[in-house]
Amino acid sequence: NAGVTQTPKFRILKIGQSMTLQCTQDMNHNYMYWYRQDPGMGLKLIYYSVGAGITDKGEVPNGYNVSRSTTEDFPLRLELAAPSQTSVYFCASRTGRGTDTQYFGPGTRLTVL
């Protein structure tokens, strides 16, 4: 079982560059999430999706965009990278039913210089 997979594992960007962080889950989960983790700050929600074609902003959406064209994939787009976006990014998913558990991918470590 692959679960939630993320690519790339590491990336260094220059200020102003763009990139897409990929996230795929093979559990047929309806709900998917993007979080960022900064040292000593816990995880903050960037965007979420409750199904294909439906996305919405979380707590810290500025500088990011998402799309959800299929149940499996939930890519996160950074359009103009800034040093403040240096962080570790985690994708997560769950069925969306009742009291189910959220499962996380291994993360992408992004550095913007």
Next chain:
Amino acid sequence: AQSVAQPEDQVNVAEGNPLTVKCTYSVSGNPYLFWYVQYPNRGLQFLLKYITGDNLVKGSYGFEAEFNKSQTSFHLKKPSALVSDSALYFCAVRDTGQAGTALIFGKGTTLSVSS
């Protein structure tokens, strides 16, 4: 606003001793509470959750957590710590006020178990 607090940045225990990692929460309505563990350079792994029922919840790797409604706490415990338990631990609560019902996380507590 719903929130989670982990009052200790770091907890140090000796191998074989009991450990407690503290968590308090603030929610409207019934809380859905979770503990996750993160090993270095890895993703978050689910340990256990409280939804309803028994106040003592048992989870993976010998961990358990005690839900206390009057104290709004959900402390993580283990009777006998192992060096391999050393990791970053996150307490989280489901945000039932948001359509996606995402998790709200505490800042994390680093557990260090010495041999």
